[in-house]
Amino acid sequence: MIGQLLSSFPDEFHRLDRALFQRDESGGSRAVQFTASRRFEGVTSIVLAFATFLARLHGPQEVIVVDANLRNPAIGRILDVSPEKSLVKVLTHSCRIEAAIQAIPESGVCVIQAGTTHDRSAVESCLENLGDVLAELRKKFRYILVDSPPVIQFIDSNIISGYTDGVVIVVESNATRSEVLDDAMERLKSGGAPILGTILNKREFHIPKWLYRYL
Secondary structure (H helix, E strand, O other): OOHHHHHHHHHHHHHHHHHHOOOOOOOOOEEEEEOOOOOOOOHHHHHHHHHHHHHHHHHHOEEEEEOOOOOOOOOOHHHHHOOOOHHHHHHHHOOOOOHHOEEEEOOOOEEEEEEEEEOHHHHHHHHOOOHHHHHHHHOOOOOOEEEEOOOOOHHHHHHOOOOOOOOOEEEEEOOOOHHHHHHHHHHHHHHHOOOEEEEEOOOOOOOOOOHHHHH
């Protein structure tokens, strides 16, 4: 899926890079959160593909993906990284940040997988420590992409947005109703989160894709 996204939408990833990072004249580190209104809209695939694109364009070891979806983590499973090093352990002070960072040579990015917690009621309190984690990562990486849970189902994304520079909402084409998207955006805005934009995912092209540029 990641390779397919990279090969199918290079122009879109270029535009996303410029919109999120290249307009920042300071050239400093930025942490951008990716979320959706509901599950299965493709947030994780978009995040991993975009991170790989950034690493190829701007150089390896500049990009890190943080899986802050402690409810339904996926990055560790997709990339087959060590479960012994995780964000949960960092947030609960049982692991150092440096030890939780895992390099993915194939893509040139680094990741911190979410890990698992058996106490679901403690997720919100764990995420309250995310600000310290991101502050440390800003010293090491220019591009920080944070994968987060759906907005409507959990409060997690509202908590996470307090520590990032803005939020991108992934929307599944022909599946997510406008009312649901509006609800998600209002919940984020009510918490003071800057909405940086939306990504229309899983779009079906009924005519050849290249023709859309001339319509």
